Amino acid sequence: MNDENQGTMARKPPVFDIYDYVTRLEEQVRLLHTEKNLIVSKNSQMEIEFQKMRKELDEMRKPPLIVGTAQEVNLEEKTAIIKNTNGLEFLVEFEKEHLDLIKAGSRVAMTQRSLKVVRVLNDIKDPRARAMEVIERPETNFSFIGGLKKETRELEEAVILPLLSPEKFEKLGIEAPSGVLLHGETGTGKTLLAKAIANKTNSTFIKITASELVRKYIGEGAELVRDVFKLAEEKKPSIIFIDELDAIGTIRSDETSGGDREVQRTLMQLLSEMDGFKKRKNIAIIGATNRIDVIDPALLRPGRFDRMVEIPLPDLNEREEIFAIHSGSMPLDDVNLRILAEKTDGASGAEIKAICMEAGMLALREDADFITQNDFLKAIDKVLGQEEEKSEEKMFS
Ligand SMILES: Nc1ncnc2c1ncn2[C@@H]1O[C@H](COP(=O)(O)OP(=O)(O)OP(=O)(O)O)[C@@H](O)[C@H]1O
Ligand SMILES: [Mg+2]
Numbered sequence: 001m002n003d004e005n006q007g008t009m010a011r012k013p014p015v016f017d018i019y020d021y022v023t024r025l026e027e028q029v030r031l032l033h034t035e036k037n038l039i040v041s042k043n044s045q046m047e048i049e050f051q052k053m054r055k056e057l058d059e060m061r062k063p064p065l066i067v068g069t070a071q072e073v074n075l076e077e078k079t080a081i082i083k084n085t086n087g088l089e090f091l092v093e094f095e096k097e098h099l100d101l102i103k104a105g106s107r108v109a110m111t112q113r114s115l116k117v118v119r120v121l122n123d124i125k126d127p128r129a130r131a132m133e134v135i136e137r138p139e140t141n142f143s144f145i146g147g148l149k150k151e152t153r154e155l156e157e158a159v160i161l162p163l164l165s166p167e168k169f170e171k172l173g174i175e176a177p178s179g180v181l182l183h184g185e186t187g188t189g190k191t192l193l194a195k196a197i198a199n200k201t202n203s204t205f206i207k208i209t210a211s212e213l214v215r216k217y218i219g220e221g222a223e224l225v226r227d228v229f230k231l232a233e234e235k236k237p238s239i240i241f242i243d244e245l246d247a248i249g250t251i252r253s254d255e256t257s258g259g260d261r262e263v264q265r266t267l268m269q270l271l272s273e274m275d276g277f278k279k280r281k282n283i284a285i286i287g288a289t290n291r292i293d294v295i296d297p298a299l300l301r302p303g304r305f306d307r308m309v310e311i312p313l314p315d316l317n318e319r320e321e322i323f324a325i326h327s328g329s330m331p332l333d334d335v336n337l338r339i340l341a342e343k344t345d346g347a348s349g350a351e352i353k354a355i356c357m358e359a360g361m362l363a364l365r366e367d368a369d370f371i372t373q374n375d376f377l378k379a380i381d382k383v384l385g386q387e388e389e390k391s392e393e394k395m396f397s
Contacts, residue, residue, distance in 0.1 A: 065109035065118065073102055080117070082108060090115050131217050131224050133207040134231070140195040146325050146349065147318025148189060151309055155180065155197060158307045159284045163201045163237055166281045177307035179274060179285040181245065181300070183292040184311035187350025190288040193311065194241045197286070204235035211247035214263050221248070221266030229273045229283075237282040242270075245287040249299040267296070274304045313348055316341050322349050326356040333370035340376050347384060355379045 068082040071089065080102060083089050092110060094102055094117035101120040102108065109119040142152065162169055162176030169176045182190040191207075198205035208228055213221040232238040248267045274285065287305050289295060299305050314322055319341035327335070344352060358379035363371040 063112045066112055066115070067107060067109055067121070070102055070104055070106045070108055073104055075099065080108075082110065082115075082117070092117055131208060131212060131220075132228060132231070133205075134235075135195070135198070135205040135207075136235075137202055138195040138199050138205045140192060141199045142196045144325060145189055145192055145196060146322030147314045148193065148311065151193070151311055154307075154309050155193065158309070159197055159239075159286065160201055163197075163203060163239075163282060163284050178303050179287060179305040180307045180309060181287045181289065181292075181295075181305040182309050182311050183289050185313060185348060186290050187348035188311045188313060189349045190311050191241070191243065192349070194239060194286045194288070197284075198239045201237055201239070201284075203282075203284070204232070204238040205241060206232055206235070206238055207241040207243060209243045209247075210249070210266075211244045213266055214248055219262070221262055222269035225266060225269040225273060232283045238284075240283065240285045242285070242287045244289065245299070245305075246289045246291040246294055249287075249289075249296045250291075250294045267299075271298065271304065313346060314352075316345075319344055319347065319352060322352045323356065326353045327359075327371075330356070330360055331370050333372050335371065335373050335376060339373070340380065343377070343380055344384065351383055355383045358382055 066084055068084040068090070071081040071083050073080045078096065078099070079091055079093050081089055082092050090110075092115045094108075098108075098117055098120050102117070107121040108117045109121060110117050145152070158177045158180050166176065182193065184190060194207075195205055197203075206228055208224065213224055217224055228240055232240050248263050248270065250263075285305075287299075292308070292310075300308070320337050323337045323340050327337070340355075344355070347355075355376065356379075359371050359375040362375040362378055
């Protein structure tokens with residue numbers, strides 16, 4: 001037995017065997033290590049995926065939050081009395097992070113089960129504010145306006161003076177006009193004028209578009225009108241600019257349809273705000289329309305839009321001025337603005353602006369450094385030509 005063993009040992013030296021064995025084992029260990037690393041990284045990937053899914057699932061399982069309005073807030077105790085939409089009141093706790101945000105009147109979102117405040121919502125005014133354009137002090141000033149000198153003087157007296165020095169009117173015992181209605185064709189500078197007045201008087205410019213009030217914010221028109229006057233009071237001195245006034249102030253026709261009732265309600269609210277408006281100082285109200293022919297006379301009574309200013313299309317000199325304003329910052333090459341003005345009889349300020357922009361675009365397409373008379377002539381053809389096409393289409397349709 002021993003002999004046999006010794007014999008085998010002699011044939012296969014054990015030293016060599018072990019080396020081989022160990023090397024193979026080491027190789028295996030390395031392989032397993034790599035495999036393990038792979039699995040670990042795969043695992044952490046799966047873990048991330050899992051967490052993501054779980055979060056999504058949690059989101060989906062979450063019950064919707066309850067919205068309420070804070071009635072009273074106790075900052076020390078971090079509690080608030082919240083009234084929900086059903087009129088029930090709850091005493092709830094809120095987190096430190098909401099300390100600065102929550103005040104009486106804030107809208108808050110609470111969890112259903114524990115009624116814990118988890119979010120303080122934006123002011124209720126915000127969604128409505130979408131319907132208004134509010135500019136603290138517009139940058140548009142009178143130097144941006146070509147022509148309209150006589151109209152500007154009229155507005156000076158009807159809007160600017162009463163806004164800036166109401167006491168002068170009081171002293172002389174005369175009443176300043178309540179509202180001024182600007183009327184004229186589209187693109188003649190009505191909005192521009194209203195903004196320039198706000199700039200000159202350092203006023204907040206609050207613009208609403210009557211057609212949007214009744215079409216986009218159905219059911220809210222009257223309330224929006226109230227909001228606008230409230231905001232104007234808060235931001236005095238201010239100018240309320242009601243664009244497309246004809247949309248709510250048209251002579252009444254048929255009052256039965258729902259749409260008309262909405263228009264009526266909005267108009268009534270406007271009239272009542274204007275009637276109660278005389279006492280308010282430092283707020284001016286300017287309306288604009290291109291359909292003066294259909295405006296309801298109720299709107300034009302004394303105490304309402306009792307001053308009308310027509311904003312006409314520019315004459316030859318005025319067109320030249322408007323060309324100068326809108327091409328003022330363009331590098332021109334020997335351009336004769338007088339000729340351009342002569343060739344644009346009947347064009348509005350907005351069209352002249354469009355011509356200047358089009359001329360600039362033509363030069364840009366040709367990669368030119370300057371804008372030439374020819375660019376302007378082509379632009380006139382394009383801009384005013386389109387207009388002709390449009391009116392022809394209208395005639396035939
Ligand atoms: N007299 C003008 N001087 C300089 N630019 C003008 C003049 N009139 C109009 N424009 C230009 O045309 C643009 C449109 O004018 P604006 O919006 O004031 O017209 P509008 O009379 O209010 O028109 P709409 O009735 O369509 O509301 C302005 O932004 C301005 O650049
Ligand atoms: Mg306008």
